[in-house]
Amino acid sequence: NPPPLVVAILGNGSKPQVHDHAQRIAQAIQARPDLRLGPIDLSDSTDLSDLKADVALVLGGDGTVLHTSRRMAGHPVPVVGVNMGRLGFLTESTPEDLINRLDDLAARRFRIDHLMTIRGELIPFAGDPKGFERSEVFRGLNDVVIRAAPEFHILEIGLRIDGERVITYRGDGVILATPVGSTAHNLSAGGPILPQDAQMFVVNPICPFTLSQRPLVDAAHKTYELENLTDRAAVAVVDGQRQFPLLKGDRLRVRRDASSLPMVRLPGHSFYRTLRDKLGWGLSPLENLPPHR
Amino acid sequence: NPPPLVVAILGNGSKPQVHDHAQRIAQAIQARPDLRLGPIDLSDSTDLSDLKADVALVLGGDGTVLHTSRRMAGHPVPVVGVNMGRLGFLTESTPEDLINRLDDLAARRFRIDHLMTIRGELIPFAGDPKGFERSEVFRGLNDVVIRAAPEFHILEIGLRIDGERVITYRGDGVILATPVGSTAHNLSAGGPILPQDAQMFVVNPICPFTLSQRPLVDAAHKTYELENLTDRAAVAVVDGQRQFPLLKGDRLRVRRDASSLPMVRLPGHSFYRTLRDKLGWGLSPLENLPPHR
Amino acid sequence: NPPPLVVAILGNGSKPQVHDHAQRIAQAIQARPDLRLGPIDLSDSTDLSDLKADVALVLGGDGTVLHTSRRMAGHPVPVVGVNMGRLGFLTESTPEDLINRLDDLAARRFRIDHLMTIRGELIPFAGDPKGFERSEVFRGLNDVVIRAAPEFHILEIGLRIDGERVITYRGDGVILATPVGSTAHNLSAGGPILPQDAQMFVVNPICPFTLSQRPLVDAAHKTYELENLTDRAAVAVVDGQRQFPLLKGDRLRVRRDASSLPMVRLPGHSFYRTLRDKLGWGLSPLENLPPHR
Amino acid sequence: NPPPLVVAILGNGSKPQVHDHAQRIAQAIQARPDLRLGPIDLSDSTDLSDLKADVALVLGGDGTVLHTSRRMAGHPVPVVGVNMGRLGFLTESTPEDLINRLDDLAARRFRIDHLMTIRGELIPFAGDPKGFERSEVFRGLNDVVIRAAPEFHILEIGLRIDGERVITYRGDGVILATPVGSTAHNLSAGGPILPQDAQMFVVNPICPFTLSQRPLVDAAHKTYELENLTDRAAVAVVDGQRQFPLLKGDRLRVRRDASSLPMVRLPGHSFYRTLRDKLGWGLSPLENLPPHR
Known part of the structure; x- marks a missing residue:
């Protein structure tokens, strides 16, 4: 026994x-x-x-x-x-x-x-004198969302997957969600439902200007990089629970976590x-x- | 009394x-x-x-x-x-x-x-030898929908409002709905809710190819014309209850009914x-x- | 001459x-x-x-x-x-x-x-000791948007039209747009296109939880009231240009402006x-x- | 060489x-x-x-x-x-x-x-005297779509995945698409973009009544079954190129093709x-x- x-x-x-x-x-x-x-x-x-x-x-x-x-x-x-x-x-x-x-x-x-789960890091913009202190590593189960705050303005966010330029989003923000997170914020933003055991990410713009920008699903073994191209600051929100600023030129690099x-x-x-x-x-x-x- | x-x-x-x-x-x-x-x-x-x-x-x-x-x-x-x-x-x-x-x-x-309510007429394509018999007048409360049938194919439908060219839709079809009809087929197709006493029409493409084509609301006193530009036949469906063919070049001319x-x-x-x-x-x-x- | x-x-x-x-x-x-x-x-x-x-x-x-x-x-x-x-x-x-x-x-x-155009006022929550100073009157041409800031959280916002309770939204926020504003933020959020001379408002939730909440069009002669029912603060943004806080119980009362x-x-x-x-x-x-x- | x-x-x-x-x-x-x-x-x-x-x-x-x-x-x-x-x-x-x-x-x-690619079969309803002749096997690269024809009416379609009841759709139809097909009809119907080498299917209702029914992605190694629960006939369309009737009780069973x-x-x-x-x-x-x- x-x-x-x-x-x-x-x-x-x-x-x-x-x-x-x-x-x-x-x-x-x-x-x-x-x-x-x-x-x-x-x-x-x-x-x-x-x-x-x-x-x-x-x-x-x-x-x-x-x-x-x-x-x-x-x-x-x-x-x-x-x-x-x-x-x-x-x-x-x-x-x-x-x-x-x-x-x-x-x-x-x-x-x-x-x-x-997600493992991400904030990579401060090149030449940031406070870059070292601002570095962040984060883990998430649902999603990481980039949005404008504290002031409202339109964000411009570049997405690269495995280093390849995919798209530049302009709008209220972007959601990068795991399968578990697909039924949370992503679903409200018009994204698809992924089964919980899928090995995929979904990248979904929030209120995009370019009306043809749609939710994108891609493999979990790839590396996703979101860069704030806006002149003003944005914030990153992890699982709706943790929030930190994302300055111009800052990048979030996100991968599937080992655990x-x-x-x-x-x-x-x-x-x-x-x-x-x-x-x-x-x-x-x-x-x-x-x-x- | x-x-x-x-x-x-x-x-x-x-x-x-x-x-x-x-x-x-x-x-x-x-x-x-x-x-x-x-x-x-x-x-x-x-x-x-x-x-x-x-x-x-x-x-x-x-x-x-x-x-x-x-x-x-x-x-x-x-x-x-x-x-x-x-x-x-x-x-x-x-x-x-x-x-x-x-x-x-x-x-x-x-x-x-x-x-x-809607008052519409089918205007057969110019030169149709059977044009006279094919003419139709119809009334509706909800909507008139153009869709492909009996064979499935992609439709190309031109919209004019008061004679002005507005848009050419390509996709599965188009819905023209009254305020009462706005909460029926139109709502399923992503259209807005209009109050029942509004004097407006909503024109809403079904599964449009051009992803930036969105529902359009305009005034009820205008005349709406939908033309089948596709090489093959389509059908018009009024209030989901009455159906007739729409050949290439046929037009539906729709107005608010006097009653x-x-x-x-x-x-x-x-x-x-x-x-x-x-x-x-x-x-x-x-x-x-x-x-x- | x-x-x-x-x-x-x-x-x-x-x-x-x-x-x-x-x-x-x-x-x-x-x-x-x-x-x-x-x-x-x-x-x-x-x-x-x-x-x-x-x-x-x-x-x-x-x-x-x-x-x-x-x-x-x-x-x-x-x-x-x-x-x-x-x-x-x-x-x-x-x-x-x-x-x-x-x-x-x-x-x-x-x-x-x-x-x-829009004429709105901020009505501070009943009993707010700073209510008098916080009162605001604003005018807008495009829209007024309620959204969470500075911290991200889910908003609960009640809508009344001419005093009648219409809906409680839960999600990222709400847009109230004029016809001119219908082709701006509202369009990105899935709302319909209204002709510029329409006398209508569109109310459109941003990323609503309740997936059946859809854009709503209603007449411009009515009074629209949006109340922050969330425990935390939100912000109101007018035409994307002016921003002020909206505390729990605060209401925005919006009408068509006389001019x-x-x-x-x-x-x-x-x-x-x-x-x-x-x-x-x-x-x-x-x-x-x-x-x- | x-x-x-x-x-x-x-x-x-x-x-x-x-x-x-x-x-x-x-x-x-x-x-x-x-x-x-x-x-x-x-x-x-x-x-x-x-x-x-x-x-x-x-x-x-x-x-x-x-x-x-x-x-x-x-x-x-x-x-x-x-x-x-x-x-x-x-x-x-x-x-x-x-x-x-x-x-x-x-x-x-x-x-x-x-x-x-897709390998599907039409399984005629139990007790169909013409069941044997009506059986169909089909292959597709993009999608199989169920829709009403020749008459327009509302379809009710049940989906099972690996034998488990998932959902009953009511509306204009359903799309089952491969990754390659995700950028075709599925995209027009609000579905997500899948990378071409993904091993996934997307199931996407067309104009669903129940507004909370959203696109669903699941694994390609599973078996998908779509049953026509409507009292009237529907049609199945494969890759937009081949079409056959789907009577009440008929099922489409779809798998990833071996080749x-x-x-x-x-x-x-x-x-x-x-x-x-x-x-x-x-x-x-x-x-x-x-x-x-």
Whole structure:
């Protein structure tokens, strides 16, 4: 027999109900000989890069999973997302579901999807006297977005893929998204849905001037470079959570990260069912008929 | 005192429940001294151009209202649309609602919206020996659509407004819609929502090649001409209900019709509430959150 | 005989060639008995609300016309936009064109289009101790846009039209555009093209979460109210030129302004020709064929 | 030394200039000891499944390459597309270019991209007495499209991927496209651009009722099944060139074909340059500025 699976409980402790659910789940785990309770950490800033667990339950929304995965840095533990409100793409279980599925967890009846993540760096413009301090390295699970701020103005952003000039965007900004991020900001901006296990990026302009500029999908093994060609500053936003300035001539160089986010997929997991639920596709045809056709 | 309002009952008699509802409503009308029951006609092809009534209840879906208004031709009677299933843009009452609102009807507590309709003619290509027979005049409430059929091929369609050349579309087809039709096919094709009482047309290409071709709104008092420039035949479809061929060089000339469709609006009517219901806008923000942003 | 038309010359004097062109045009005007040269003002901040002229030539781009019309405040003089680079929607003449068209101008062979403008006010949230100072009144010709800044986050914005609740947007922001503004930011965000003389507004969400939220057109005589329902601050941007914060509970109340921008339309003016040129519709079909269909 | 490369010349002989270009190219090939002229066939229906050549020049447009590759069936010869008019995605050389590049061809300085193709079958509805005769097997390079014909009506089409129910589309139709086809009909219908060497399909509804239905990308190793759930007939169109009816309950089962289309890529080939040219991205930013922003 394999040793009992060690299960950590993490989450967004700023929501009061998280503590209750964490406790209930912890008790259910402790009641079983075939699971072992690992660390419980509902804070939001502990370093999780050395978490001692086989699996981490993350209580919160998709944003909590994004934030937690960021804190695990290069040593990610497979995650089960547990949502107390509306289910999400990364948080497909309710606390009750999860408690009912502990048998599957204990028996290791699950597969692990390795979700692609982004590794990017900010390369300050040539000759920037503060270039050294301004250098940035970042990781993301969803996307990196370039947009104008603090003042609104039109951005001009050049895209190169593997060093080849692809396009110069002019407009409100650009989204570079992973497959997981394809159903977030990218979808609102008219981009396509990619399956979570794809090894692709999507590059999608936000409100482009040139009306023929459309979302572009390309392979994840390539290197993507976005350069701010605008005379004024822009900002880069990673996963909607982290933001830093992008001056004229600054470049973002983005690649697939060597480490991915391992997600535990219990039996019955279905990306398309989640999609139908979240996008209202599952309504009966009579229920979402558009007007009088 | 004004004489009692005369109320006709029309509808799509091919649906069995329509007969029951018509009977219940007829009884409720007959029970009141301040309303008088007019003709009941649940057939689908009688000539309604001489209907003796002040108001016509139309039982069915939005398609039934379209079809009925077509049969009233130039002498439309104000319509109350009554839907037995899902409410529509032209059928905003249930039978129960309506019976509860007979007081408002009898007291003439309603306003009438005059919905713009289309009058079009097919002008056969110059020199067509069968031109005379092929001439067509049509009326529509929603839209006229040009598309390829029976064989699929790419259409080239020229648009003139008041004689001025505006654009040549290339693609799957073109929609010319009224405000009422703006929430039908036009909306699916990426077009804007116009308020039902606007005096505007929207012209919207279907899957255009030239990616910068976008929906165009212009005034209802102008004359719109769409010409089939393709070497092969296309078809014109009016309100999704009537279809005829459009040969190379044939033109559709479309204007606002002199007669409009009068719709009875009982107190509390709200276009935007219907829109929220039908397009799922009314969901609480938490309920239609897209994934993990 | 009417007195000679008085022609002022305004423009964006920060571009060096503007001075040369202004001088050439001034000489051509002075050479004619049937025109009289009015003030020449190439500065960018003079008060123009008391400009002594029948017609004002504005040298620059569309942005210069926007800015100049703002400075004319409530006493606009009919404008001829003169562009030295690429023609625009508000700047349809080159300097050469214009000099060749002085006959038309002198003979008053032109019509004047009154372009609808926006009058808006910022209504600070109820109970704001600084509410009085924060009040703002603004005028615009293109649009007012609400967007997140300085930090990026998701906005929740409620729209009321004539006091009726219409929709709650969630996403990157909202654009409220005039017909002239419909071909600017609104077009990039997927909105429709309105003719410049329409009396309509278009309200268009930027990257909406709820994928069924689409551009909405409604009448210009109504009052539009946009409320920031987000917990964090947003900004309002008028014509891409003026920006101010919008705190939680703040509202923008927008109406058609009593005064419009009068644009001189010389014979041969065509909105659709400009549209074809600027959006690349005028290319021969063979030249903008999309790939292999 | 390797033996001289054998070069066949194929093409669309119904265009007169094709014959002249074919002759010029044939002479240039014959003049070289390091190339050998293979068959010349400008007919449009010969069986090409046993073509004796190392490389086939195909003179015509992208449609000619599609048609020719179909005729090569299971034994495709690497193709160089040669276009006499506007360059295409599959026809990136002019005759002059090609003659200048014979050195590269002879020295075998090229790589071969294996473009994914579709293999589909029509599975008639269960119990169809004519099911056996109606069975169809088809191959495609671009796409298979389901649409209403000959009468226009709304389609309801179910999609399964690897047997899992994904979505029911309601609207004008559905496109299932390869990466090469992504820049054709799919792009007009709002779909994303996939790189030609991707191993993915894109499924894209045409004018969907449910406004949240968006283009979906998924892996090429999966099996896609589209079922006509409508009460009336639809048609399937393959590569815009072949069309057959799809009755209620009929299914299209589509997979990546075992054989791909080998395309010769001479040095300097760039998908993105072709994209920029064809979609007008390559214009200088000043040249395709949208109006007055």
